[in-house]
Amino acid sequence: MKRSVPGRRLAAHLLLILFAGNLSAQDMPLEQVLIDGEGWELVGEGYKFTEGPACDPAGRLHFTDVPGDTIYRLDDNGKPEVFVRDAGRPGGMMFGPGGKLYCTQGAKRRIVAYDLEGKLEVIASDVRSNDLVVTGKGGVYFTDPRARRVWYVDPQRNKRVVDEGIERPNGIILWPDQGTLVVADTNSSSLWTFRIEKDGGLAHKQAYYTMRLTRDKAPQSGADGMTTDRDGRLYVATHAGLQVFDTQGRISGVISRPQKAFLSNVVFAGKGLQTLYVTSSDKVYRRKTKVRGLLFSSHQAPPAKP
């Protein structure tokens, strides 16, 4: 095909802009996320310790009260209702393929999954766990902070340890393309990245992200739950607040905590997955944003940029 002259000039300009773009490397300031005038709104209160915010395929938030042994979900009016009682100290949660809700079950040392009716299936047993992430293929990575381990349960339900040695591995999440796993260390300033290998194993461990610390808690970041948005930003709940990172591991900024209490976890849910939900001690909050989250079970990641 004959190439038109404007086409060639366009290509030259594109090259120029790619060059310039590379040098200042796509900054992602907080203003791309936050909406002026939109603050944190209370969703629910009166719980003992909230955790495990998870978004179902319809955008509905689920969360847990760990000591309360209960899994909640928002009803059609956005009010919390009980989904599962006597859930055995439910911790981290995420929806996986087939609309199943995967959950760490501390009291029974299990990873379980609930279907839409709340019927339970055991995914892994005889394991300590804190938080988990479910891949689009139904594999589960979860953290065991006490043993300093990261585990992988493949879609056939075979489990194995895939990393050891992070001081207190806690929150765990994937990049949108599901090729990189990120594990938060509560006791340090590091979030660790790994490349996910074809067999589900982890390679090339690196402290890719460095979190902001607070003067009174340093060197502990208090890093707990994480989520990612469609553009690849990473959000992590910490002592300093909700920290946001860009796709190159550079901190974009810190979103203030909704209350002066422990911030445990975060997820995008609601219409268009445009609302951030956080769990904080006795309460759950939400905040509208300009960005969109994603579901690993259904979202097709955009093609890798050149």
Next chain:
Amino acid sequence: MRYSIAFVVLSLCAARAGAGDEQYALGADSKRREGTPAGKVSKHGHKSEIFPGTERDYWVYVPAQYDGSAAAAVMVFQDGKWYVNEKGQFRATVVFDNLIHAGEMPITIGIFINPGVVPASKKGARARRNRSFEYDTLSGQYVRFLAEEIIPAVGKNYKLTADPRLRAIAGISSGGICAFTAAWERPDYFHKVVSHVGSFTNIRGGHVYPSIIRKTERKNIRVFLQDGANDLDNLHGSWPLANHQMAAALKFSKYDFGFVFGEGGHNGKHGGSILPDTLRWLWRDWKPVPEKKAGKDGGGKK
């Protein structure tokens, strides 16, 4: 029609990016001269242990005057693909040819190295780009990578100096702070630093250097900084203010430093246009002081 609209939009973007830069052009020292021998450039790949899983390219420039009889000086450029490009904003290899030929800098082997990438393990996944981690982090990891992996690899084929005064390191943007960090961490390894529009801002904590420089015993390094009034001002900081802070701190602590502040933006146009003079300044005393000739008139006079 679709093309032309896109073209106009892109042209506007490009024009905006160029504010303040029009005045900077390459001079004669950045152009090939007849009769000046050209060095040879070869391309290589490297897989790192120190940055696990990363892969990268680098280019090695060997001046025509190098014959292996004596160890060559070494200069390492970060984001090497930009500096080694003979049609780019710096054209460092052409400048090297001209300055080495004129005796204004030593016979220097140039290493032009790109930042690392951890390639994706599956189709459609994004590679982990390691540039910010390697360049913006305030630690000795990157200089260790150069000193233990890259320079020894080049040293297998060429005789390289062991004298820190004959080792220089340069970079642009995050590569600029990277060059400074390398020498700051290992002044026993790198003596000379060139920073173009250096990111002495809070990308990964680099904004603290001015105060650290003021309150640390002076290190034996020589630093050249270039920046411009139209450089970035964003969430990480103000590049013009940060470079002024760096220059003021280097002055306060009585460093051997140079600072050229112009009107350019976040690119290599100004830095490229003055690269020949920058290198002359950097290497100004590279020749060992000649020994006094016995007999004549006592020597020592210039």
